[in-house]
Amino acid sequence: MLPSGMLLRVALRTSPAVLLPQTSASTFIKYCMRGEGVRAFERCLSTTVPRQAQVPDTQIRQPGNSDVTEKQVDVKTIKAVFGDGTTSTYPHVWLRENCTCKSCFNSDAIARLFLIDDLCLDIRPNDAQVKGGNLHVEWSDGHLSTYTGKWLHERAFTPEARAKRRSRYMLSRVRWGSGFQVPRLNFQSAMEEDQVLLDWLVQLEKFGVVLVEDAPTRVGTINDFIDTLGFIKSTHYGQDYEIINQITPNNLAYTGSKLGLHTDMPYYEYPPGTTWLHCIRQHEGKGGANVLSDGLNATELMKEIHPQHYATLVTTPIYFQDKGFQIYDFDKITKTTTIELDEQGKLKRLHTSSQSRDSIMDLTPEQILAFYSALKTFNNTLYEHSIEMKTKPGDILVLDNSRVMHSRTAFDPSTAKGPRHLHNAYIDWDELRSKRRVLQDKLGVSLT
DSSP, X not given: OOOHHHHHHHHHHHOTTSSOTTOOHHHHHHHHHXXXXXXXXXXXXXXHSOGGGGSOHHHHOOOOTTOEEEEEEOSSEEEEEETTSOEEEEEHHHHHHTOOSTTTEETTTTEESSOGGGOOTTOOEEEEEEETTEEEEEETTSXXXXXXXXXXXXXXXXXXXXXXXXXXXXXXOOOOOTTXXXXXXXXXXXXXXXXXXHHHHHHHHHHSEEEEESOOSSTTHHHHHHHTTSOOOOBTTBSEEEEEOOSSOSSGGGSSSOEEEEOSOTTSSSOOSEEEEEEEEOOOSSOOOEEEEEHHXXXXXXXXXXXXXXXXXXXXXXXXXXXXXXXSEEEEEEEEESEEEOTTSSEEEEOOOTTTBOSOOOSOHHHHHHHHHHHHHHHHHHHHTOEEEOOOTTOEEEEETTTEEEEEOOOOGGGSSSOOEEEEEEEOHHHXXXXXXXXXXXXXXXXX
């Protein structure tokens, strides 16, 4: 057997590309001393390291779609060119704050260690280089940062990349009117199959309403379902509550009276994101049906046909109140507009309920007259484009409480063999969208 030093020299002459930078000579010598030689060592490398990674970048490496291939440094920004031909411009101050090195970012907590306190708004690079598809920057504060092409590509500031991020945050919503057919799915399938559950979450986010069928007619079934998604949103009615006729009700839901189109709990500063209505026993006679209307559709129609009324509902704040006793004494009041918009001028949330809108109004008589005129027109529009459905035992009607209005037709409890019985609970959109993203990643599904 040749001496180990000679073996190493022979190996380097005959196969210079085999040894990687992270491979020590001592590791190679161990193979040689065991008599396994160069070929055995090459086999070991080929099973643990991709062959392309064994060859220097300059020889065979082709840039991937997200690799940085070029850079251009300007006074305030660095422009990166990627392997797919796209480009994006990154402000220096953004790059410095978002350095991902261990001293600036805790990858376990997914949180910055480098705080805004220490950020200089006039930070600039002393040097910037593109190596191995990544961007390397030496900053004027002496810090060194490396940004992978994939990381930069995912955070591009192009319109396309920003739109992709928005869709991950929130799916585009689809308007619907009087001819709409509510999406349906089977309870057991949604509980057991990830793909079915993801489809259900997508439909709920897009259309704002889904009917879950064939659920057990047992109080607590919706709790079991919600537990697979996140946490129930508690209110002064508790984690959940049963809607059964009462002699002295503290809410009109506990009567047979007609309920107008409304969103639940508008007297909360942050109302529940979704409403779950599980039918345990339905009223057998006339009435007791749900009327549903897409507030997104009605809002857009108001904007197109009645712009002055639309503006009134967007700008006129009103009070909502709910007062009484359930688990504890409560007196909830909030002040908000009927139509709440986001930063892009699109519908964020609707707040409306004839049942709980307060008679105290912080408005002038002239503003009150304009408000009632606008609200009446909006209500007419909602009903004009509504649908009606009567759930049966085992149905769970799930509604986006920020956009889909629901009401109930009147019924006479004395004509039924047993009381109408619904079980109600809430879960916020934070939980549902989180679950949708987790399932997307788990199943490898893109929804852009």
